[in-house]
Amino acid sequence: MAEPYLVVEHLTKVYERGHVVALKDLSFEVQKGEFLVIIGLSGSGKSTLLRCINRLIEPTKGRIFIDGVEITKLSPRQMRKFRRKIGMIFQHFNLIKRATVMTNVLTGRLGYIPTWKTLFGIFPRNDRELALRNLERVGLLEKAYVRADELSGGQQQRVGIARALMQQPELLLADEPVSALDPATSHSVMQYIEQMNQEDGVTVLASLHFLSLARRYGTRIIALKDGELVFDGAPEEIDDQKFKEIYGEEAEEVEIR
Amino acid sequence: MPPKYPETYLREKPSWMAWERIADFLYFGFKTLGKRLSIALLDVGGIAILWILTSYVIIRLSTGEIGYALVPWWTFGIGVVEIAALWESFGRSFGHRVARLELRRGDGGDPALHQRFVHWLLWHVSVLPLVGLLPTPPLHERASGLALRPFTMEGRTPKPWWRTSTGLYVAWLLGISVVAAVSVTISWEDLVRLFTNAGSTAKFWRSFFSPDTSIIVKTVRALVVTVFMAMTATAFAVMVAVPLSFFAARNLMRGLIGRSIYTVIRVAMSIIRSIEPVVWAIFFLVWVRVELAPFAGVLALFVHSVSDLTKLYAERLESIDPGLIEAIAAxxxxxxxxxxxxxxxxIVNPYISFTLYRWDINIRMATVVGVVGGGGIGQDLFFYLKGNLWTQAGTVMLFIIALVWAIDYFSARLRAKLA
Structure with a gap:
């Protein structure tokens, strides 16, 4: 088997002087091109895990390797540079609400452009072209100069995807990308993420709430419970027994189609 | 919920590094100490205020004299502390309410009477000399088997305010405060004069309908000076307050050095803000011995605006959405x-909106500042009032009202657009 793309070793995150343990000794590997879905109850550590991988949150202990680089050893400056390869999309989209869609998409290039230019809002011509191409790809070309807060939820998340595409990422972290969307829109957004995974070969780590979505899009699933890894395997391996282990005895599966 | 893992869990340093244990002891010790102490201070202080106010009203209404304690001061001191001790042990005190805590048994049940009694006895040796508060849980709570727990309404029905000690306390405090406040500031004779002596201001009101036209040019000129004073002060205040606000935002200033800078700026700003612009104006009049009177007024408004704007801006910064910061950093x-x-x-739009609002305040303040000699329309008004020139004073007032109304209206419209 090839060298894994992402390696997480004994990852631990402790908040507030040891009172809250968000992640407990987590270890797993991800191959290049995988679509890994992370499931688990709210508060099980999914978001913390994703943020540790691009070090928006500093891990307390453990090591993370991406493409052979130990990112937990990088200086803040080196880490910023490294983050250009890691796209991220969020549950609440996290767009600049008052700015145009175009500006929002262009912020995906911030890591590549000299700081002084970006401070004045100057983006090179080829970046603008790239932005329009990416907007066309997510089907929002006509909305390029519309204010971001005028778009619907699904459209805003597609802008988030276009912003991540601007980074030309190798890895995409998706933190509950469809939790704030309705079922129909969820699938459209998930399909764009799937497209990134299959056509551009982007490795995807996505946390999802609905098991049906996880089964449909994931090539592999890991499950967290109270910060611990309780399942790691193929989507079809999750049966009723496993489901109850992850979500608790009283849980019942809800379908989303 | 008790912590699932002790804080020694996952410790990277070896356990012989005992200083960390000491640090933890002190950290949690001072946390409990701070909490219990502030509750005790709230209760003792609250009862003291109530006692003093009540005594004052009783003495004032019965004898007409001024007095504060009814009893010797040492009795007052002991009494206040004792009532606080009883209140905290046998009921849910004001301080407990504020801190959203309540006294419960270790297993969560209602405290028994003898436990409350032990709690009350040991309160004196634990809270008063403070040392009993350092261990977690504090001495008197440990010995009585009780603990201050977060208050919960789970499984209980709410009581009306008159059935709770704090409710009665607050009601009594409010009632007695109003009685005391009225008795300090209003006398019967004053009240009578308010109605019988109204005629002496007739000239002033009449001028609203027949203003003194000879001073219009002069007044308008002073009015323009006032607007300019507000403008200068606001403009320079923005230049200082915008950069300062970033250092006064709690969420941006992390770490020991950051927090120190934050605290220094916030404290300085609230001190400056607590001194009224009029006082600042007198201060600067003495300091710079101005050629142009408005300069002192501008300085006064500037200083006050900087502190006010810094606070407003910083609070806006503190409430920004951290999600976007994450997204851009990612x-x-x-x-x-x-x-x-x-x-x-x-922050751009809120900042502009706050600035407009402050400019609008500054125009109103500028007239007040003028009264002490800070220039502009206020100075004219003061001159006329002092010389008993009621018609002219009324004319000036008319212009001030028109100006303030107009600025108010337009700044409100603009701010509504920005929101």
């Missing part, structure tokens, strides 16, 4: 870029 942007694309878009 693209590989550096700190300046995060500032430019995640922070500034969220």
């Amino acid at each position: 693209t590989g942007a550096n700190r300046l870029q995060v500032l430019r694309y995640a922070v500034i878009p969220q």
